[in-house]
Amino acid sequence: MTTISWSSFVALFNAQGLYQVAYAALFGSTLWVTFIGGTIAFKTLPRQQFGTLQHRTFPIYFIISIALSSGLLALWTYSHPDVLTRYFDYTDGDVAQAYVLATVLLNQAANHSVIGPLTSKTMFKRHKLEKAEGKAYNEPGVSADMKALNKAFAQLHGISSLANLTAFLALLFHGLWIGTNGTGIKSIF
Numbered sequence: 669m670t671t672i673s674w675s676s677f678v679a680l681f682n683a684q685g686l687y688q689v690a691y692a693a694l695f696g697s698t699l700w701v702t703f704i705g706g707t708i709a710f711k712t713l714p715r716q717q718f719g720t721l722q723h724r725t726f727p728i729y730f731i732i733s734i735a736l737s738s739g740l741l742a743l744w745t746y747s748h749p750d751v752l753t754r755y756f757d758y759t760d761g762d763v764a765q766a767y768v769l770a771t772v773l774l775n776q777a778a779n780h781s782v783i784g785p786l787t788s789k790t791m792f793k794r795h796k797l798e799k800a801e802g803k804a805y806n807e808p809g810v811s812a813d814m815k816a817l818n819k820a821f822a823q824l825h826g827i828s829s830l831a832n833l834t835a836f837l838a839l840l841f842h843g844l845w846i847g848t849n850g851t852g853i854k855s856i857f
Contacts, residue, residue, distance in 0.1 A: 702833065731780065741769040787825055
């Protein structure tokens with residue numbers, strides 16, 4: 669039986685516990701943004717307000733995702749040093765998990781630094797052109813410029829969604845892995 673004391677409380681703050689909390693925060697926020705919050709906002713807000721909301725919230729979400737996935741990858745690599753010497757051995761579970769975490773990091777970094785800003789820029793150009801033409805982007809008879817913006821936005825949005833879905837699936841796989849095999853995280857304190 670474990671008794672509750674100040675020392676047992678302090679002992680909770682260890683690398684293993686922090687790894688689990690960081691993973692849970694990252695997985696939970698990715699799940700929320702990808703499947704729940706965005707869907708509710710899309711169904712509730714007028715389209716241009718929805719776009720503005722996404723433009724404001726996504727950079728924060730991506731920064732948090734980058735920070736957490738970087739921390740998880742660093743702690744995983746520290747705790748599994750074979751990752752640094754066997755990085756081409758994809759059958760090694762520790763190496764595979766490092767690649768999974770790197771996949772999350774790279775997809776969220778690409779979304780934050782390249783794909784997201786291009787998508788927002790295209791969206792705001794489309795909003796501006798809608799006002800100038802007096803037509804919604806999807807009405808019949810829109811200009812060739814609007815059609816080009818629609819195509820560019822659809823492509824960028826698709827790439828962004830795919831990158832985010834890839835990050836989510838990687839996190840799901842990592843969660844199933846650590847749930848089955850543990851994290852093997854070493855103490856850093």
